[in-house]
Amino acid sequence: MSGTASAPDVDVIIIGAGAAGMMxxxxxxxxxxxxxxxxxxxxxxEKIRISGGGRCNFTNLNSxxxxxxxxxxxxxxxxxxxxxxxxxxxxxxxxxxxYHEKTLGQLFCNDGSEALIAMLKSECDTAGVRWCMxxxxxxxxxxxxxxxxxxxxxAKLPTTAARSPVISQTGEKAGGSISSHFxxxxxRGQFRTYSLVIATGGLSIPKIGAxxxxxxxxxxxxxxxxxxxxxxxxxxxxxxxxxxxxxLAGISVDALVSYGKQSFRENLLFTHRGLSGPAILQxxxxxxxxxxxxxxxxxxxxxxxxxxxxxGSRMLLSNFLAQYLPRRLAxxxxxxxxxxxxxxxxxxxxxxxxxxxxxxxQITPTGTLGYNKAEVTCGGVDxxxxxxxxxxxxxxxxxxxxxxxxxxxxQLGGFNFQWAWASAYAAGQAV
Numbered sequence: 001m002s003g004t005a006s007a008p009d010v011d012v013i014i015i016g017a018g019a020a021g022m023m024x025x026x027x028x029x030x031x032x033x034x035x036x037x038x039x040x041x042x043x044x045x046e047k048i049r050i051s052g053g054g055r056c057n058f059t060n061l062n063s064x065x066x067x068x069x070x071x072x073x074x075x076x077x078x079x080x081x082x083x084x085x086x087x088x089x090x091x092x093x094x095x096x097x098x099y100h101e102k103t104l105g106q107l108f109c110n111d112g113s114e115a116l117i118a119m120l121k122s123e124c125d126t127a128g129v130r131w132c133m134x135x136x137x138x139x140x141x142x143x144x145x146x147x148x149x150x151x152x153x154x155a156k157l158p159t160t161a162a163r164s165p166v167i168s169q170t171g172e173k174a175g176g177s178i179s180s181h182f183x184x185x186x187x188r189g190q191f192r193t194y195s196l197v198i199a200t201g202g203l204s205i206p207k208i209g210a211x212x213x214x215x216x217x218x219x220x221x222x223x224x225x226x227x228x229x230x231x232x233x234x235x236x237x238x239x240x241x242x243x244x245x246x247x248l249a250g251i252s253v254d255a256l257v258s259y260g261k262q263s264f265r266e267n268l269l270f271t272h273r274g275l276s277g278p279a280i281l282q283x284x285x286x287x288x289x290x291x292x293x294x295x296x297x298x299x300x301x302x303x304x305x306x307x308x309x310x311x312g313s314r315m316l317l318s319n320f321l322a323q324y325l326p327r328r329l330a331x332x333x334x335x336x337x338x339x340x341x342x343x344x345x346x347x348x349x350x351x352x353x354x355x356x357x358x359x360x361x362q363i364t365p366t367g368t369l370g371y372n373k374a375e376v377t378c379g380g381v382d383x384x385x386x387x388x389x390x391x392x393x394x395x396x397x398x399x400x401x402x403x404x405x406x407x408x409x410x411q412l413g414g415f416n417f418q419w420a421w422a423s424a425y426a427a428g429q430a431v
Contacts, residue, residue, distance in 0.1 A: 008181055008182075008192040008193045008194050009191060009192050009193070010034045010035065010036050010130075010191065010192070010193050011028070011033040011034045011035065011193065011194050011195060011431070012025075012028050012033050012034070012035045012036070012193060012194070012195045012196075012197065012431045013035075013036050013037075013038060013182070013184060013191055013193040013195070013196050013197070014028075014035065014036070014037050014038065014197040014199055015038050015039070015137055015196070015197070015198055015199060015200055015213070015217075016038075016039060016198065016199035016200040016201060016214075016403070016405075017037050017038070017039035017041070017044055017045065017131070017133060017199075018039075018045050018047055018048065018199060018201055018403065018420070019045065019047070019048055019120075019403065019417055019420040019421070019424075020199040020201075020402045020403030020404070020420040020421075020423060020424040021037060021039070021197070021199035021402075021403070021424070022037070022045065022120040022121070022123075022124055022424075023120065023420065023421050023424035023425060023428065024197055024199060024402055024424035024425070024427050024428040024431075025037045025124050025127075025129045025428070026120065026123040026124045026127050026129060026428070027424065027425050027427075027428025027429060028427075028428040028429075028431050029124065029127030029128050029129045030127045031428070031429070033195075033431060034128070034130075035127075035128070035129045035130065036129075036130045036131075036132055036191060036193070037124065037129050037130070037131055037132065038132045038133070038135045038137065038184075038186065038188075038191075039132075039133045039134070039135065040133075040134055040135060040136050040137075040209065040211075040213075041133065041134065041208075041209045042133070042134055044117060044121065044133065045117045045120070046208040046209060047201065047205065047208060048113050048116060048117050049113050049114065049117060050113070050205075050208065051113060051417070052108055052113065054112050054113055055108040055109055055112055055113065056108060056109045056112065056113035056116050056417075057102075057106050057107065057108050057413060057414040057417070058088065058092075058099070058107055058108070058109060058116055058414060058417050059085040059088050059089070059107050059414045059417055059418045059421070060085065060104070060105045060106055060107065060413045060414035060415050060418060061085050061101065061105035061107065062104065062105035063080060063084070063085055063105075063414075063415055063418045064080070065077045065080060067410055067411045067415045068408050068409060068410050068411070068415065068419065069231075069285055069286070069378060069408075069409045069410075069411075070383060070407050070408045070409065071226050071379075071382070071383070071384075071407055072382075072383040072384055072407065074388075075383040075386070075388050075408060076388075076408050076419065076422075076423075077388070078388040078389050078426070079388065079389075079391070079419075079422040079423050079425070079426040080418070080419070080422050082422070082425065082426060083421055083422040083425040083426070084422075085107070085418060087421075087425075088418070088421050089107070091119065091123070092109075092116075092119065095119045095122070097109060097110070097111060097115050097116065097119060098110035098111065104413055105413070105414075106413045106414050107414060132186075132188055134187075135186050135187055135188045136186060136187040137184055137185075137186050137213070138185045138186060138187065139184070139185035140182060140183075140184055140185075140196070140217065140220065141182065141183045141184075141185075142181070142182055142221075142396070142398075142399075143181040143182070143183060144181075181193070181194065181398075182194075182195075182196045182398065182399075184196075193398075194398055194431075195398045195399075195400065195431035196398060196399050196400070197391075197400040197401075197402060197427055197431060198213075198214045198217050198218075198399075198400065198401045198402070198405055199214075199401075199402050199403050199405070199424065200213045200214040200217075200405055201214065201377075201403060201404045201405060202214075202228070202376060202377025202380065202404040202405060203228065203230075203371045203374075203377045204230065204231075204371050204374040204375060204376050204377050204404075205371070205372065205374070205375075206371060206372065207372065210371070214380075214381070214401065214405035215228070215380070215381070215405070218381045218401070218405075221393065221396050221399060223381060223382065223385050223393060223396075223401075224381075224382040224384075224385065225379070225380060225381055225382060225407075226379040226380060226381075226382055226407045227379045228377055228378065228379040228380070229368075229377075229378045229379060230284070230368050230369075230370055230371050230373075230374030230376075230377065230378070231284060231285035231374055231375070231376040231377060231378035231409050232281045232282070232284060232285055232374060232375035232376050232411075232412050233281065233284045233368040233369055233370070233373055233374035233375070234271060234273070234274060234275065234276035234280060234281070234284070234368065234369045234373055235274045235275050235276075235280055235284055235287070235293075235365040235367070235368055235369075236273045236274040236365060236366055236367050236368060236369055237273070237274045237275075237363070237365055237366055238366050239273075242273065242274060244332055244335065244336055245270060245332060246272045246273075247328070247332070248270035248328055248329055248332060249270055249271050249272045250269075250270065251269070251270045251326050251328060251329055252267045252268065252269045252270075252277060253267070253268050253297060253325065253326065253329065254266070254267060254268075254299070254300075255267070255268040255279055255295055255296060255297055255299065256279075256295070256296035256299040257279040257280060257282070257283045257293060257294070257295050257296075258283070258293070258294040258295075258296075259283050259286050259287050259291070259293050259294070260286060262282075262283060262286045264278070264279045264282040264283055265279065265299060266278035266279040266282065267279060268280055268295065270329075273369070274365060274369075275363075275365075278412055281375070281412050282411055282412050284368060285376070285378050285409060285411070287365070289367065290364065291364065292362045292363060292364045293362070293363055293364070293365065294360050294361070294362055295360075295361040295362075295363060296358075296359050296360065296361075297325065297329075297333075297358050297359070297361055298324055298325070298358050298359060299359075301324060303354070303355035303358050303359060304351075304352055304355040304356075306355075307343070307351035307352070307354065307355055308348070308351070310343055311343060311344065311346075311348065311351060312343070312344050313342065313343045313344060314342045314343070314344055315342060315343055316340055316341065316342055316343075317334050317338060317340050317341060317342075317343060317346070317354070318330050318331050318334040318340050320343060321333065321334065321358075333358075337354065337357055338350070338354060375412070375416075376404060376409055376410070376416055377404060377409070378409045379407050379409070380401075380404065380405050380406045380407040380408070380409075381401045381405055381406050381407060382407055383406060383407050383408065386401060386406070389426060389430070390426055390427060390429075390430035391406070391423055391426050391427040391430070392427070392430060400427045400430070400431065402420070402423040402424050402426075402427050403419070403420045403423055403424065404416065404419075404420070406423065408423070
């Protein structure tokens with residue numbers, strides 16, 4: 001395709017051939033739009049491929065707006081209501097792909113993530129989507145109509161992932177051009193389009209190709225990006241502070257982890273560097289630096305009552321706790337919290353203090369393990385600047401942002417894939 005034509009070569013160009021990009025492409029193509037799907041990666045949909053340990057937790061039956069974080073919390077409602085988990089399940093049924101529910105509404109592919117990738121590719125191919133991989137986008141221009149007249153919002157994009165995006169948390173809306181034509185200069189030639197969809201994801205897992213590209217496009221068009229941070233990520237502690245607990249690496253307990261108004265009860269996993277497991281991954285998206293977490297290690301037990309009941313016992317404190325906690329954890333906890341003596345040698349006040357600490361263990365992480373270990377990126381393109389019905393930028397007609405690049409972040413358990421499908425479908429119906 002050549003950029004010298006008097007009109008765009010294609011109706012829709014989508015940058016990013018991941019979950020959101022493919023869903024948007026097939027949705028638009030099924031409506032009769034001509035669609036080109038560009039991606040810089042060698043392999044298709046690597047993030048789908050590795051998700052859920054290769055099983056792909058592709059949605060959650062309980063998806064609702066409350067499962068998502070955003071500075072604009074109601075933004076996700078429209079898209080989620082119009083494309084539900086049942087809509088995606090119908091696609092799997094059509095292709096004969098089996099799935100199963102694990103816990104808490106999480107659905108996984110029986111045949112692994114490869115089956116889901118093949119399904120999306122097949123739907124795209126059948127609908128006539130044209131693929132362009134590997135393809136690096138070097139420059140995006142927005143042109144007024146007719147296309148050969150004045151150019152606005154023109155900029156060369158960085159060609160490496162090393163350059164950090166410019167992050168803006170506040171700003172007034174800038175006046176946008178009324179143009180509906182875009183020209184893309186790429187490593188595979190020049191493309192022109194009426195509608196440009198950015199589905200390039202966030203910063204999480206750079207080893208499989210994550211870059212700040214989408215945020216740089218937003219910057220080019222003067223669209224704010226909210227604060228970015230790793231989400232669904234293990235938490236770390238200072239090595240000296242954590243040293244007593246590092247020997248517990250691999251031990252998991254059912255715990256209630258809280259930060260602010262958010263609480264999650266799932267497994268908590270001790271690691272050499274800190275804490276992980278579903279409960280920690282969930283709370284990490286809400287946690288803010290230098291703030292304490294509250295951990296209830298025994299949410300099913302009235303420890304104050306149990307201590308009172310056994311106060312006259314000659315059983316060592318560690319042996320008593322080992323009835324409710326893993327043996328090694330009981331030993332380490334006693335070593336950190338108290339001298340290990342028989343219960344009958346402690347005062348009632350001391351035992352009540354132990355009970356309080358078991359039910360509210362306050363710990364302050366030093367940080368996270370970063371984007372390399374994060375499943376998602378919290379924050380993104382400011383949704384106040386987007387249409388909740390179409391994902392189009394309010395004052396840049398023809399420009400859309402979908403999926404993880406947008407400031408909508410799901411909790412653990414298939415919610416982020418459901419946002420990818422739903423936001424992509426909304427844009428695919430509009431482009």
